[in-house]
Amino acid sequence: MKKAMLAASLMAAGVTAAYAQNSVTLYGRLDAGVEYVNGLKNGHRFEAESGDWGTSLWGMKGSEDLGGGLSAIFKLETGFALQNGTVGGGSGQLFNRYALVGLSSPTYGTFELGRSLFISNGVWDFDPFVQENWSSASLVRGRNWPQVSNSVNYQSPKFYGFDFAGQYAFSNSTNFNGNNNAGTPAAVSSTGRAGGAQITYTGSFFQVRGLYDEIRDGNGQFSNLFAFSREYTAAVNLTFGPVKVQGAYEHLNANAVTDGGPTSADHEWLGVTYQFTPALALTGGGYHINVNKGGGNATLYEMTGTYNLSKRTFLYLTGATVRNSSTANFSLFAEAPDNSAAFNTTSAQSIQNSQNPLPGHSQSGFFAGIDHSF
Secondary structure, eight states: OHHHHHHHHHHHHHHHHHHHHOEEEEEEEEEEEEEEEEEETTEEEEEEESSSSSOOEEEEEEEEEEETTEEEEEEEEEEBOTTTOOBGGGTOOSSSSEEEEEEEETTTEEEEEEEEEOGGGGGGGGOTTTTOSSSTTTTTTTTTSOEEEEEEEEEOOOBTTEEEEEEEEOOOSSSSSSOTTTTSGGGGGSEEEEEEEEEEEEOSSEEEEEEEEEEEETTSSOOBTTTBOEEEEEEEEEEETTEEEEEEEEEEEOSOOOSSOOOEEEEEEEEEEEEOSSSEEEEEEEEEEEETTTTEEEEEEEEEEEEESSSSEEEEEEEEEEEEOTTOOOOSSOOOOSSOTTTTOOSHHHHHHSSOOOTTOOEEEEEEEEEEEO
16 A cells, blocks of 8 residues: 555656656658759769758757746757668767757847857748758858857847847867867868857848858868858848748858968849748749859759648759859759868769769759658
């Protein structure tokens, strides 16, 4: 009898603890389809894809009410390839996108520590193609969608339409700027400290954002335009009933390049989405980049259609083409530049296997699939 009473007491205590936890949510997104691309160095490719419209991912997030409007929060999230089950984007990390814990208050904002998407991902809200695999990251070779570790993050509440976000990622080294390789050639391919800030104003039919961020190499320098550089962005959304117009200007600068590579680039985009029905939407737009020091220029034209089967499931079809000037070889994908020490792509095999076209050549393709969120 005593054992039964003890068991009942423990169960009751467990239930109380569960309620005190307040909330834990499991969520995710599953994305899969088919993809065709031509203009590759080895010809063309038709394959099954995972994550072309959006990264397949799963995660957990939760909060505990601490009283007085203050909550303890956490978020754990990782990406994976749906077609083969590979977790962490090949990085081997259990949670490669988010691993955060912090505090949140409707009065003072949200403060988090851990691993996170880099603040440059703030362009996502202003990308007409919502950072699909072919989108605002393509012509800057992924510069505006990385993740960072060892970060401190803050998001303010809204004040009269304005809100502010800031992020700082420590190098976690005895060297303030970089890691243990600082001062050596190996540091060129190693990341040092990073950080940035953004301010946003949201009105009744428009939204504008200004964003600054920087990523340093292991020497604390801005030594590669698409890996270790400063980035300045101004972006706008305009909504008129079923029509949404989105555009942005992005400037990249790297003042410590020593290999003769480019030191500056200007990147712009513009797109329009029309919501024909609650289920059907069509988006058209383009991206353009100009790179100095013989880096050339390129323009990416794109169209996407989505059809909602429910609130959590939709079908998509995207077609795009990128046109390069004679010295440029930008891809539809956010592909690392060929023959770059910063990206570890200097070997002949790396260059041959990359998805970049040959200089001056175009690349075109389409992908279609299904996306389900839970």
